[in-house]
Amino acid sequence: MKVLLDTCTFIWLLTGEQPLSARVRSALATGEVYLSTVCAWEMALKCAKGQLRLPEPPERLIPAARARYGFASLPVDEESALHIVKLPPLHRDPFDRMLVSQAIVHGLTIATSDPAILRYPARTLW
Secondary structure (H helix, E strand, O other), rough: OOEEOOHHHHHHHOOOOOOOHHHHHHHHHHOOEEEEHHHHHHHHHHHHHOOOOOOOOHHHHHHHHHHHOOOEEEEHHHHHHHHHOOOOOOOOHHHHHHHHHHHHHOOOOOEEEOOHHHHHOEEEEO
């Protein structure tokens, strides 16, 4: 299974703040896992605004965690960016809308517990 991490899922993996489901843990251990640059962008912005506290600065933590867990980086591409206009307005968060768009365009399953994301026509896992 090809899995795209939601930002909260990635943060919870790093911090242990919330437990991940058994299905997500299994997919992370056995699947092909991607972390979007959208997640890195969102985390960096929230840290800069003081809305997110991490054990290390995001510019060190995120690449180190990706390497430690063997997650691939998924850049934002033009096709995914343009696909956003096809999504119904179910979620107001532009970061989550881009993750949904990337998942649909690239055939990925989003690891998320976000109820708004679950309403989109994308494969999800929790």
